[in-house]
Amino acid sequence: MSEELYKEMAQCIIDGDSDISAELARKSIELNMHPLDAITKGFVIGVNYIGDQFGKGEAFLPELVMAGEAMKAAVAVLEPELLKLGEAREMMGKVVLATVEGDIHEIGKTLVGTMLSASGFEVVDLGVDQPADKIIGKALEIDAQIIGMSALLTTTMVRQREVIEELDKEGLRPRIKVMVGGAPITRDWVEKIKADGYSEDAIGAVKIAKDLVGKGDQ
The missing domain is CATH 3.40.50.280 (Cobalamin-binding domain)
Structure with a gap:
């Protein structure tokens, strides 16, 4: 199940779809997925892909910006969960x-x-x-x-x-x-x-x- 979800997460970033990225982030919380897993195994894969494409000249700035917005939307949903985890730690x-x-x-x-x-x-x-x-x-x-x-x-x-x-x-x-x-x-x-x-x-x-x-x- 999570493999599928990770794929969808990566894809919504590649598509630059902020609505779907936020929705998938909420879904990951409902499924008790660790927020860092959602980010690193899901959304970031999409970010890295677009970054690579941009580097090769196969994706352009608007796509990069849209991917960034979609990433931000997902992170905004996951941030409170991350902070809950972070609060237990000492200040670094x-x-x-x-x-x-x-x-x-x-x-x-x-x-x-x-x-x-x-x-x-x-x-x-x-x-x-x-x-x-x-x-x-x-x-x-x-x-x-x-x-x-x-x-x-x-x-x-x-x-x-x-x-x-x-x-x-x-x-x-x-x-x-x-x-x-x-x-x-x-x-x-x-x-x-x-x-x-x-x-x-x-x-x-x-x-x-x-x-x-x-x-x-x-």
Whole structure:
């Protein structure tokens, strides 16, 4: 039964159908499915597929945006369930998330935020198209240990470096750690800009965030 449901979940994201994604999310709760299973074995499969297609030039921005909306609709339904699970855990740390200036993609970042919240992090998601000073300002305001930045375009990934350079200039590292992600990001790039962590997916991002705050293996 769950295999079928996972397939339907992935498909509704690929189709960009928010009504169906929310409905399937509700169905998963009724069936007592673990919300993280619904996300990682169901909806995310669709997200990854569309992301791959976009990378190959076989899907376009409107499809990516619609898939993102459908994902958000599903996550909105599952979030209260995730928070119930997260409430039982100790507070891991504070994270500021943003998509860098000039970039409007949100799908991966939103998911990372959800997974971090579910894992006991306090997350402030600034949204998309955020300049370096805004991102750093918010991190200082809430005393965040981690800044997570996403970029989907090769033209905007340089903004990740700008934020890191700015942090260095203000003497804020290593107090504030930096995680980066997004389709064009590679290990080489991460080393080049001296980021503290990088993950290809939301599950990996949680592990890295825990390691960065010294709470790995929890």
